[in-house]
Amino acid sequence: MTDTLTVMTPMQTRRYHHGDLRAALLTRAEETLREKGPAALSLRELARDLDVSHAAPSRHFKDKQALLDALALTGFDRLAETLAASQEDVGETFAERLGAIARAYVDFATANAELLDLMYAKKHDPTASEALVAASQRWGEQLVELIAEGQHRGEVRQGPMERVGLPLFATLHGFASLAVSDMLPAEALEHGLDDVIAHMLRGCAPE
Amino acid sequence: MTDTLTVMTPMQTRRYHHGDLRAALLTRAEETLREKGPAALSLRELARDLDVSHAAPSRHFKDKQALLDALALTGFDRLAETLAASQEDVGETFAERLGAIARAYVDFATANAELLDLMYAKKHDPTASEALVAASQRWGEQLVELIAEGQHRGEVRQGPMERVGLPLFATLHGFASLAVSDMLPAEALEHGLDDVIAHMLRGCAPE
DNA sequence: ACAGCATTGTTGGCGGCGTCTACATTCGGG
DNA sequence: CCCGAATGTAGACGCCGCCAACAATGCTGT
Structure with missing residues (x-):
C-alpha cells in the first residue's frame, strides 16, 4: 500500500488530482482511529493530513x-x-x-x-x-x-x-x-x- | 430582562435556579439517547429542552x-x-x-x-x-x-x-x-x- | 486530434457544536 | 443579615459536517 502513485516524481509533490484519495482516506482514517481514538476522527483533519481541501473527501464518501x-x-x-x-x-x-x-x-x-x-x-x-x-x-x-x-x-x-x-x-x-x-x-x-x-x-x- | 422575576404569571414555573438540573440532564439525556440515538445527543440541545442556557450543563458535568x-x-x-x-x-x-x-x-x-x-x-x-x-x-x-x-x-x-x-x-x-x-x-x-x-x-x- | 462531459478537487459560507471567560442571581451558613 | 459559594446567563472562539458554485483534469467517441 505504498503511495507509488502519489509520489511519481520526487519534485512534484502536489498535483490537482490525488490519485487514489479514497484509499488514502481510509488508510489514514484507520491510523488516526488507532492512534488518537474515534473522537479525534474528523473529515477536515483527514483532508488536512492528506494535503487536500476540506471538501474533497465528500467526492468519495457522501458523509x-x-x-x-x-x-x-x-x-x-x-x-x-x-x-x-x-x-x-x-x-x-x-x-x-x-x-x-x-x-x-x-x-x-x-x-x-x-x-x-x-x-x-x-x-x-x-x-x-x-x-x-x-x-x-x-x-x-x-x-x-x-x-x-x-x-x-x-x-x-x-x-x-x-x-x-x-x-x-x-x-x-x-x-x-x-x-x-x-x-x-x-x-x-x-x-x-x-x-x-x-x-x-x-x-x-x-x- | 428581570421581569420574569417580578411579573411572573402564576403558572409560570420558570425560576433562575432549576432545582435539580443534574438529574434532569441525565434523565432527558437518556430519553434522547433512546429516541434519537447517540449522535443526536448534544449538550446544547439538552439545555434547550430543559429551558436553561447552553452553558448551564457545564456546572454539573465538566464536559x-x-x-x-x-x-x-x-x-x-x-x-x-x-x-x-x-x-x-x-x-x-x-x-x-x-x-x-x-x-x-x-x-x-x-x-x-x-x-x-x-x-x-x-x-x-x-x-x-x-x-x-x-x-x-x-x-x-x-x-x-x-x-x-x-x-x-x-x-x-x-x-x-x-x-x-x-x-x-x-x-x-x-x-x-x-x-x-x-x-x-x-x-x-x-x-x-x-x-x-x-x-x-x-x-x-x-x- | 479534440470537443464535451463526467470525475475529482477547491473555495467560501452556513449553522451547530463544545468549551472558555466574564458576569448575574440565588442560596445558605457565620 | 451579609458575604462567599453554587448555580445560571451571555457572548465569543474555533472546530466541525455539509452544501453550492466553480476550476482543473481525465476519458471517450468521433
Missing part, C-alpha cells in the same frame, strides 16, 4: 458515516483473512482448530480495538448495514465450516450448525469485546482465554 | 464525556437492580437461576440498546473508567454468587469462581451485544438465547 461504514467493512475483510490464516499451520482436531481461531480473533480484537468497536457499532446507515451484517456473517461461516468438520470427525455434537455455532460466536465475540473495553483485569486477559476456550469445547462436545 | 460517563454509571446501577430482581420469583436450581439472569440481561440489553453501547464504550475518562469497571464487576459478582450457590448444590463444576464465571460473563455479554447491534436475524434472537443458555449450562456442568 462521515459513509466513511466509517467503509472502514468497518475493510475491518471485516481483514478479520476474515486473519481467521483464515489461523487455520493454516494447525493440527486437525477440532480443539486445536477452535483454539487457533479463538486466539486469532482475540488477537485481532486487541490489536484493532477501536476498529472493532466501529465494526459492531449500532450506528450504521441502513443501506451499509446490510453489507456489514453480510460481512459479519462471513466470518460466522468460517466458524460454521469448522463446526461441520468437527461434527464429521465426531468431535462436535450434532445439530443444525447455526444452533451450535451461535453460542460459540457469542462467547468469542463477548470475550473479545470485554477485552477491548478494558473491562478485564490484565490477568483475566491472559489466562482467561484458555478457560473460555475450554468452556466452548465442553459446550459443544458430543453428548 | 460532554463526563455526562456520558455518568449516564453509563446509572445504566450499570439499573442493570444490577434488574438482575437482582430476576432472581426473586424463580426456582432454586442453577439452571433456572442462570436462565433467569440470562434472560434478564438480554432483555435489559435490547430494551436499552444505545445505553448498553455507552456502558461498554471504549472511550471513557481514565478517572471515570475506574468507577465503570467497578460497576461492571458488580454485576459480575451477581454471577459469581450464583455460581457459588450452584457449586454448593453440586450443579456446577468446581474451581475458582472467576475462572468459571468469566466464560459465562463473556457468553452472555457477547450474545446481548450481538443482539443489540442487529447482527442477528430476528429468529436467532428468539430461539438463539435458549441454545446459548443450554451451551452455558453444559460448559459449567460438573465433570
